[in-house]
Amino acid sequence: MLKIIKEQGPQNFKTITTDNGSEFRALSKLEDTCEHLGVYYAHAYASWEKGSNERHNGMLREFIPKGLSLRDLTYKRLKQCTDALNMKPRRTLGYVCPQELFEQKRQEIAQAS
Known part of the structure; x- marks a missing residue:
């Protein structure tokens, strides 16, 4: 994800919302790298989110x-x-x-x- 953000320009991203899958657990570290970026996790079994x-x-x-x-x-x-x-x-x-x-x-x- 960091590669995509760098390629597209960090100014083009405000938030990232994902589910709670283990493949996304490191995304919160992006907030340390990209201070303006908010990372949100949808609740399990909450497709409406x-x-x-x-x-x-x-x-x-x-x-x-x-x-x-x-x-x-x-x-x-x-x-x-x-x-x-x-x-x-x-x-x-x-x-x-x-x-x-x-x-x-x-x-x-x-x-x-």
Whole structure:
């Protein structure tokens, strides 16, 4: 995660919300590295606390059906899936694609600096 933050620029991140999985236990250390960043953990079995994440998981199932192991997924295939999802307009974003909105916000932040 730190690599992504450094690549994209720390000014583009305010918070990170994740579940309580052991794979995320070290994320709180990011708060020491990136002082402006808040790291939040959703409660176990509280999918409503991470609605966007649950929605994206459902959309990912359009490409990777439930029951199919993610262990066999190549990076190339995962990138194809995530690129397709990031270029799909969302009602919650005013029918703008997440990738387009991300780039727009990034430019606004860069111009304000």
